[in-house]
Amino acid sequence: MDFGFTEEQIMMQQLTQKFCEKELDYEYVRWMDEHVDFPPDELWQKFVDMGTFYGAIPAEYGGQGLGQVDIMVAYEQICKRSMSVALAIGVTAGFGVRFINELGTPAQREKYLPLIGQGKFKTCMALTEPAGGTDILGAIKATAEDKGDKWVINGQKIFITGAHVADSLITVCRTEKEAKPSKSLSIIMVPRETPGVTIRKIGKISCHHCESVEIFYDNVEVPKENMLGTRGNAFYEIMTVLNPERIGVAMMGVGIISAIYDLCFKYVQERIAFGGPISRFQILQNYLADMYINLENARNLTYKSAWLCDHGKPFHLEATMAKLVAAEGARHAATFGSEIFGGYGICNEYPVSMFARDAYQIQFSPISNEMSRNVLMQFQGLPKSWP
Numbered sequence: 001m002d003f004g005f006t007e008e009q010i011m012m013q014q015l016t017q018k019f020c021e022k023e024l025d026y027e028y029v030r031w032m033d034e035h036v037d038f039p040p041d042e043l044w045q046k047f048v049d050m051g052t053f054y055g056a057i058p059a060e061y062g063g064q065g066l067g068q069v070d071i072m073v074a075y076e077q078i079c080k081r082s083m084s085v086a087l088a089i090g091v092t093a094g095f096g097v098r099f100i101n102e103l104g105t106p107a108q109r110e111k112y113l114p115l116i117g118q119g120k121f122k123t124c125m126a127l128t129e130p131a132g133g134t135d136i137l138g139a140i141k142a143t144a145e146d147k148g149d150k151w152v153i154n155g156q157k158i159f160i161t162g163a164h165v166a167d168s169l170i171t172v173c174r175t176e177k178e179a180k181p182s183k184s185l186s187i188i189m190v191p192r193e194t195p196g197v198t199i200r201k202i203g204k205i206s207c208h209h210c211e212s213v214e215i216f217y218d219n220v221e222v223p224k225e226n227m228l229g230t231r232g233n234a235f236y237e238i239m240t241v242l243n244p245e246r247i248g249v250a251m252m253g254v255g256i257i258s259a260i261y262d263l264c265f266k267y268v269q270e271r272i273a274f275g276g277p278i279s280r281f282q283i284l285q286n287y288l289a290d291m292y293i294n295l296e297n298a299r300n301l302t303y304k305s306a307w308l309c310d311h312g313k314p315f316h317l318e319a320t321m322a323k324l325v326a327a328e329g330a331r332h333a334a335t336f337g338s339e340i341f342g343g344y345g346i347c348n349e350y351p352v353s354m355f356a357r358d359a360y361q362i363q364f365s366p367i368s369n370e371m372s373r374n375v376l377m378q379f380q381g382l383p384k385s386w387p
């Protein structure tokens with residue numbers, strides 16, 4: 001058994017760490033969190049120049065064709081500095097690339113993948129609707145009507161991360177009126193500028209510099225060739241395409257635990273109470289010890305899922321566990337990190353408060369912690385909570 005990284009991976013880790021410490025210093029991250037709803041273009045361009053968006057793209061489309069472990073090694077460093085930036089990159093470089101590469105036609109791959117690599121094409125995934133994100137089949141009401149050479153889309157999506165800046169809204173809608181629910185959905189790429197598309201901000205406590213918004217579709221017409229994948233088969237296709245997303249979200253949790261742990265470890269040695277540093281109080285050491293253990297567990301599970309994925313082995317349950325352990329570890333770090341910082345723990349001045357707010361976003365997305373537990377047991381043979 002080998003738990004080590006390769007020399008190339010260590011180099012990539014060090015390079016990205018150096019880059020992130022410079023370009024995502026906490027002052028700048030705080031500025032972004034207070035002033036912008038998506039990473040600014042100049043920061044985006046720096047990630048483009050570093051080759052970030054070529055990572056998962058296959059070599060035949062100009063990319064690096066990296067595996068999940070390689071990608072996670074670099075992604076971990078971004079997640080440790082800003083979950084918003086990690087999310088903003090992930091919605092295009094992660095599932096945007098996977099949707100187009102795995103489901104797209106050769107023409108779609110040739111058209112969009114190089115543009116993504118060059119940082120000129122952003123995507124988002126518009127799946128969730130107001131009626132519910134867990135029960136996808138029961139909740140999706142958005143329709144796309146077949147009008148010969150075009151689709152006409154009507155409906156509403158909610159909580160869609162990065163849709164306000166995306167060039168293409170990768171939209172899941174019902175195309176088959178007569179089919180059973182699991183055979184009724186299709187995926188359609190909708191250019192954001194299409195007449196009839198309206199975006200509305202929601203406002204939330206977390207990830208301020210990568211907003212999630214509502215999308216309204218009012219008789220939106222898109223060409224027939226904008227379909228991704230097989231008509232009526234989206235339910236099964238999104239499940240496969242989205243499985244690796246849990247690994248990326250688990251890494252966001254790892255980043256949050258790691259960042260809060262480092263900030264607290266430093267703070268307890270500097271903060272003085274009753275004539276000495278607060279690091280001597282065992283209760284605070286226990287908080288830190290639990291963070292340390294959670295970090296180790298979450299990180300191991302996340303890299304194990306990535307490794308399984310790279311080796312073509314089943315990784316769905318491991319990725320679900322990784323997401324769960326990382327999300328709950330991040331929430332623990334958020335709670336106890338804020339305790340360690342006392343009053344400063346909830347002040348904008350200290351990054352710990354931003355990480356604490358961000359931790360909430362991964363409790364239910366892309367799968368809730370409750371549903372994760374259900375999935376784990378129901379795949380072991382216990383009765384299912386879904387039809």
Ligand SMILES: Cc1cc2nc3c(=O)[nH]c(=O)nc-3n(C[C@H](O)[C@H](O)[C@H](O)COP(=O)(O)OP(=O)(O)OC[C@H]3O[C@@H](n4cnc5c(N)ncnc54)[C@H](O)[C@@H]3O)c2cc1C
Nearest residue numbers: 125126127128132133134159160161212365366368370385
């Ligand atoms: C900030 C943010 C960003 C997001 N980004 C995106 C995005 O980019 N694209 C996108 O498509 N979606 C996105 N989502 C949606 C996200 O995936 C959903 O919020 C998530 O799937 C949960 O759905 P829901 O919020 O409707 O909760 P519900 O599905 O209504 O669940 C409510 C509660 O019921 C529980 N529950 C439901 N069913 C079961 C069950 N069978 N067993 C046990 N418990 C159950 C849940 O665990 C939860 O506690 C985002 C959400 C947020 C808030």
